[in-house]
Amino acid sequence: MANRSNSPQRIVIIGATSGIAEHCARRWAQQGASHLTLVARSEDKLALIAQDLRVRRPALHIDCQTGDFTDPAAIQLLVDNITREGSPDIVLIAHGTLPDQSLCQQNLAINADALMINGMSPVLFAEAFITHMVATGQGTLAVIGSVAGDRGRKSNYVYGAAKGLVMRYVQGLQHRLAGSPVKVVLVKPGPTDTAMTAHLKHQGAKLASVEDVANSIVQGIQAGKPTVYAPAKWALIMMIIRHLPRFVFNRMNI
Numbered sequence: 407m408a409n410r411s412n413s414p415q416r417i418v419i420i421g422a423t424s425g426i427a428e429h430c431a432r433r434w435a436q437q438g439a440s441h442l443t444l445v446a447r448s449e450d451k452l453a454l455i456a457q458d459l460r461v462r463r464p465a466l467h468i469d470c471q472t473g474d475f476t477d478p479a480a481i482q483l484l485v486d487n488i489t490r491e492g493s494p495d496i497v498l499i500a501h502g503t504l505p506d507q508s509l510c511q512q513n514l515a516i517n518a519d520a521l522m523i524n525g526m527s528p529v530l531f532a533e534a535f536i537t538h539m540v541a542t543g544q545g546t547l548a549v550i551g552s553v554a555g556d557r558g559r560k561s562n563y564v565y566g567a568a569k570g571l572v573m574r575y576v577q578g579l580q581h582r583l584a585g586s587p588v589k590v591v592l593v594k595p596g597p598t599d600t601a602m603t604a605h606l607k608h609q610g611a612k613l614a615s616v617e618d619v620a621n622s623i624v625q626g627i628q629a630g631k632p633t634v635y636a637p638a639k640w641a642l643i644m645m646i647i648r649h650l651p652r653f654v655f656n657r658m659n660i
């Protein structure tokens with residue numbers, strides 16, 4: 407597809423080996439982005455994704471970077487290095503894990519890891535990028551939370567709490583930047599068909615296609631929506647879940 411002048415040019419993806427992020431990258435490549443910075447912990451996985459994107463769009467400039475996503479100093483260094491190369495039009499923060507809730511209850515180290523990678527790590531990336539975006543007065547920061555952050559549930563409240571932290575943090579950034587040209591978008595996918603949910607798929611769970619979810623995310627970011635439920639039906643479902651009275655909610659096995 408031809409390069410369109412109104413399409414975002416410089417895009418940074420943190421957690422670029424995520425299934426959802428990879429499909430967003432394909433969409434942006436197709437739309438005519440000129441420069442992608444892909445960031446993840448695994449150099450080998452990143453190289454495969456970059457190779458695939460280059461085949462899809464040979465003119466795309468792709469830069470791959472790795473780092474420790476759990477160390478605040480390493481996060482700061484990564485973000486400083488990336489932003490020194492140029493001011494991003496879009497930053498997507500996508501990494502996460504779906505921890506086993508019962509293991510998190512039994513083992514505080516597993517619990518702490520889950521809270522770190524799903525909660526603290528994305529918000530530290532967000533804070534570091536926002537500093538640069540505010541300084542340059544442009545760009546859209548998108549952070550992937552989850553519908554699980556909308557209400558604590560017994561089946562996944564450690565993950566839900568971390569995603570709730572992300573939601574509250576993004577809300578604060580949005581308040582801070584109200585009226586600024588810098589936009590902040592919170593993405594809340596519902597259950598989506600990626601490596602993260604492979605075990606649920608085998609149990610017969612109904613999952614959205616990763617292509618559809620990625621399209622909704624890319625469109626939502628383009629529109630600068632404060633919150634993007636993907637697929638959109640989850641906005642209604644979660645509004646109902648959030649408002650269910652406790653005596654009804656407590657009888658639900660979710």
Ligand SMILES: NC(=O)c1ccc[n+]([C@@H]2O[C@H](COP(=O)([O-])OP(=O)(O)OC[C@H]3O[C@@H](n4cnc5c(N)ncnc54)[C@H](OP(=O)(O)O)[C@@H]3O)[C@@H](O)[C@H]2O)c1
Nearest residue numbers: 421423424425426447475500501502552595597598600602
């Ligand atoms: N799939 C769903 O149903 C669903 C629903 C709601 C929200 N989400 C959220 O959507 C985002 C993307 O998820 P996905 O479904 O695309 O998952 P995925 O394909 O399993 O990808 C997870 C990503 O997180 C990275 N990651 C995990 N632990 C890490 C660590 N300690 N350090 C650095 N990177 C780490 C993985 O890196 P490696 O490739 O190196 O493992 C990978 O890039 C996540 O924030 C997830 O919570 C997903």
